[in-house]
Amino acid sequence: MRLGAISLLSACLLLAATAGNARVSQEDLRKQVLESERAFAATMKARDFEGFTRFVADEAIFMSAEGALRGKEAVVRAWRKYYDKPEAPFSWAPEEVEVVESGTLAYSGGPIYDRGGKKIGRFNSIWRLEAPGRWKVVFDRGSDFCDCAK
Known part of the structure; x- marks a missing residue:
């Protein structure tokens, strides 16, 4: 009886350990990042500044022509102005997402639009997996649109 209980306990522990190490597929990780980016962008439309701050990693670096904002506090302080008015000054949407094989870093990119919808x-953006299913932006860089065909 005692040996049976130990065997059952061992089997349960082995199953629990195996289930805990189940690998999330690359496609599922890509979908997580895509959904995170869309939710991040939705904070601008919803005028949800607190929501915006939840997507920014503590050691984030947001780069622009004026220089780099280093750390969440600097990013949040600089981006507050984009959330103060009732209408969003711009919007963005992901067009592409890629995740490294380890599943811990991801890239997202896409267009930025003015309030009228013009590109x-x-x-x-570079995202880092902070906890299962929870991604945060660690690097971000916007650039002007180039209609290079003209």
């Missing part, structure tokens, strides 16, 4: 730039 004015492009964003490029």
